[in-house]
Amino acid sequence: MISGLTFLGGLIRTGTLVVNDENGRSHRFGDGTAPHVRIQIHDPAMLRRMAVNPSMALGEGYMNGQFDIIDGDVRTLLDLGVKNYARQSAHAHHWPVWATRLINFFYQHNPRNRARRNVAHHYDLSEELYRLFLDADRQYSCAYFQTPDDDLETAQRQKKRHLAAKLLLQPGQKVLDIGCGWGGLGLYLSGHADVEVVGVTLSEEQHKVARARAEASGLAQRADFRLTDYRDLSERFDRIVSVGMFEHVGLKHYDEYFRKVYDLLTDDGVAVVHTIGRTDGPGVTNSWIRKYIFPGGYVPALSEMMPAIERAGLVVTDVEILRLHYAETLKHWYERFMEHRKEVLALYDERFCRMWEFYLAGCEASFRHWGQVVFQVQLARRQDAVPLTRDYITDTEREWAARERRHELHVAC
Structure with missing residues (x-):
C-alpha cells in the first residue's frame, strides 16, 4: 500500500x-x-x-x-x-458516472425531516459565532467585489444591490426569499423598496434573529420571516430570490425545487438563484465537508441544474459566473475568525476552532484553484419578463446606491 x-x-x-x-x-x-x-x-x-x-x-x-x-x-x-x-x-479522469450517481444517491436525499436536521447542524450554532466573523448584516454567502480594495462590508452591500437589480423590483410587489438566513437580504429589500418580503428558513436560530431584527428596524409589517419549508408554501410571488440555499437542496430534489419555484412565481415574475457551483462537471461532495460542515450539501454543475430548470418550464433569462469573489470573501472570513479566535474558543473548544479554521481555509483554496465558482441564474416564466440587454443591471445598481445614501442620511438625521 x-x-x-x-x-x-x-x-x-x-x-x-x-x-x-x-x-x-x-x-x-x-x-x-x-x-x-x-x-x-x-x-x-x-x-x-x-x-x-x-x-x-x-x-x-x-x-x-x-x-x-x-x-x-x-x-x-x-x-x-x-x-x-x-x-x-486537471487532466485526470473524473469519477465514473456510475460511482458518482451511487454516492450521491445515498448522500443527496433531503426530505423535510432530514433537511431540517442538516440545517440545524450548521446554522443553529451560536449566533455569537457568526457575529464574530461575518459582516455587520450577517451575510453568510459570497460577496461581490467590484474592486480588489473593497472591504467585506462594502462587498456584501454590493452583493445585495446586485441581486436587487436583477430582481427588477417594483412598488407593491411580493418577494419570496428562500433560505433567508438571519434576514439581512429581506430587510435590505423591504427597507429600500416598497415591497413585501416573505423569508423562509429551517433554522430556528436564524428565524429567531431575523424576526427580532425586523421588529427592531420597524419593518415587521413588510418583512415576514417564517420557520417553514419552502415546499409547504402555496401563495404566489412576483419575485423569488434564493442565496446560498440551493447547495442544500440535494440532487434528487432539483426537479421538486424548480417546479416549486415555477408554481410560486406569477406569470410575469422573476427569480434569481445564487448558488455555489462547479466548473468541471458533476462530482461528489468532499467527504470531510460532508461529515463535519454541511451534511447533505452538494455543489452543482450547470449541466445538473439546467435539465431540471427546463423540465419545470422555466426560462433562463441570464446566467452570471462569479469566479474569485468567494475566495476573497472566505479570506476575509478567515482573517476575522482568527482575530476573534479566543472568543470562539470561549464559546466552544480547541477542536471546534481547528475545524472551522480548516473549513474556511480549505474552501478558500477550492475557490482559488479547484474550479469552485458562484452561479447567479435568473429565471422567469416568460421570455419578455426582463429587458433585452443587461444595461439595466448597472443602471439599477446606481439607483439603489443612491437610495442607500438617502436612507443613511435620513437615519443620521
Whole structure:
C-alpha cells in the first residue's frame, strides 16, 4: 500500500512542504520555492490514512491535534496542497458516472425531516459565532467585489444591490426569499423598496434573529420571516430570490425545487438563484465537508441544474459566473475568525476552532484553484419578463446606491 509520505512526494511539486515525523526525521517535498510550510506529526496513523483518504485524514488530523503547523498556517498549507492537487488533476479522469450517481444517491436525499436536521447542524450554532466573523448584516454567502480594495462590508452591500437589480423590483410587489438566513437580504429589500418580503428558513436560530431584527428596524409589517419549508408554501410571488440555499437542496430534489419555484412565481415574475457551483462537471461532495460542515450539501454543475430548470418550464433569462469573489470573501472570513479566535474558543473548544479554521481555509483554496465558482441564474416564466440587454443591471445598481445614501442620511438625521 502507498504510504502517506510517498503520497505527499507525488503531490507536492511546486512550493515547499517539510514534514517532521514522530521520530525526529524531516522529509522535504516540492521544488524549494515559496510558500514554505513545515508540519510536526504527532500521530503516524494520520499519515497512513492520508494515502487512502487525504482530505478526511488531513482534516481530522488537524482537528484532533495529530499534527501541528510549525512554519506557516493552515491557510497556507491548504492553499499549497489544493494548488498542487488541482494542477495534477486537471487532466485526470473524473469519477465514473456510475460511482458518482451511487454516492450521491445515498448522500443527496433531503426530505423535510432530514433537511431540517442538516440545517440545524450548521446554522443553529451560536449566533455569537457568526457575529464574530461575518459582516455587520450577517451575510453568510459570497460577496461581490467590484474592486480588489473593497472591504467585506462594502462587498456584501454590493452583493445585495446586485441581486436587487436583477430582481427588477417594483412598488407593491411580493418577494419570496428562500433560505433567508438571519434576514439581512429581506430587510435590505423591504427597507429600500416598497415591497413585501416573505423569508423562509429551517433554522430556528436564524428565524429567531431575523424576526427580532425586523421588529427592531420597524419593518415587521413588510418583512415576514417564517420557520417553514419552502415546499409547504402555496401563495404566489412576483419575485423569488434564493442565496446560498440551493447547495442544500440535494440532487434528487432539483426537479421538486424548480417546479416549486415555477408554481410560486406569477406569470410575469422573476427569480434569481445564487448558488455555489462547479466548473468541471458533476462530482461528489468532499467527504470531510460532508461529515463535519454541511451534511447533505452538494455543489452543482450547470449541466445538473439546467435539465431540471427546463423540465419545470422555466426560462433562463441570464446566467452570471462569479469566479474569485468567494475566495476573497472566505479570506476575509478567515482573517476575522482568527482575530476573534479566543472568543470562539470561549464559546466552544480547541477542536471546534481547528475545524472551522480548516473549513474556511480549505474552501478558500477550492475557490482559488479547484474550479469552485458562484452561479447567479435568473429565471422567469416568460421570455419578455426582463429587458433585452443587461444595461439595466448597472443602471439599477446606481439607483439603489443612491437610495442607500438617502436612507443613511435620513437615519443620521
